[in-house]
Amino acid sequence: MTDKQLIHWAGNLKLLRTRKKLSQQQLADTLGINRNKVSAQESGKTRNPRIDDLVLISAFFRINLDTFLRTDLTILPEDQLLDMENSQSADLTGRHIRILPITVNQDNEENMEYVPVKARAGYRSGFADPSFVASLPRFSLPELPRGKTIRMFPVSGDSMEPIPDGSHVIAQYQEDWLQIKDGTACILVLKDSEEDIVFKMVHNRIRQNGSLLLHSLNSAYNDYEVHVQDILEIWTFIGYISKQLPQQ
Template sequence: MNNQKVFFPTNIKFLRERKKLSQEAMAEILGIGRSKYNALENGQTKAPQPEDLIHFSNTFKISIDSLLKIDLSKISELKLRELEAGSDIYLQGGNIRVLAISVDKNNKENMEYVPVKAKAGYRTGFNDPEFIAALPKFSMPNLPKSGTFRMFPTTGDSMLPIPEGCDVICKFVADWLQVKPRTLCIVVLKGEQDFVFKLVTIGSEGTVLLESLNKLYAPYTVTVSEVLEIWQFHSYQTQEVPDTQTDLMEIKRMISSLQDQVLKKL
């Protein structure tokens, strides 16, 4: 016997109250009578008409399946904004995002490396087990035992002083709301950039602020619907030897020393 719980009545009430609308105002938007809307919201109509379901789906920008099967009051505001922006798993044909990984002979997770030549294809292959299995893979000592790690190459100088062309090791972030403001991350985007290495701040309004360490590059904002994956920075590897102390750094040190001496004499 199918005991699938239906959340439609509680969901439409939750969504109406989230928009701060009365039953009468909501009924007017939907083009139905208030008494009919009240019956739907209170579960007195056990089998809503298909056209009513379509109206609710179009009005709230959430699929009929999600309205029926998911308790929307239990998910985060960020996830709700994702659904409204078109990231609804049911609207996308039920292709629920599963992180593809590979393991060694001892069933221990490998760390995959995304080489530059595979960078352009990662956006379409990130959740394809065959694509991930074809990536170079290896293990590294001293990584935390919990979590999934992946290595990405960086290009450009937007993250200086982290050297251009280094490889960054990152940990997969499942819950984006746990990302603290200005956290270093690799962000996989739907657009032409493939993925970027930035300071990430998740906004409550369903936006993601991306900032460079190099102040010559202006920050910019994308919507959560443009983001495919977020990987939090763990460490980086480079073949570059750090520069010796520059003249500017020496001048700053001297100024700081003079300031300390002046303060001591006051």
């Protein structure tokens, strides 16, 4: 692994060890490794720890390895750290939440699925079910990216005007949530919210506090934050279809 990939390993290791009130020797004895190895990794002197050590230590603290390496845990709020330490840690990237079910055509190319209004209510419970995804209607449009996972979602309400109520948003599956740039329009599928599917402008606060700030184009609506633990899927905006002309 490169130094860039290990940017937060040393600080996170020291933080998690001290939170468990373990000395370096106690941690080493528990893991069956040499204390000098723990000391060298916490100080950053070990530039390329063995992958076996990385897996062993991250498993002991019950923190996803990718999160352990790439996320500065020292800046996370206390409640989120407690969740992680109780094996309820959020995957801040969104990569490991699930395997995305897809369907392919006879040429082994991914189909583009449409989530109609009738299926929208069941999408939150069926999004990970291959049979549910296979039952969705398929569509095809020119000029869309090839080799990508693309779906079309119905959106309702006026929070994203001038995009009209009842529009259908075409979006591409976002695999790594940390890579979302501020001001990106996204479809978000939420876990426990009155709105199961929302369409908003996203400002990325994952590295700071594990959340996304959601902004509406309509200034009558206030911004609000959603924690990554409450998100099932994120799709980035490509375009939309509407039978109405946008308001002037």
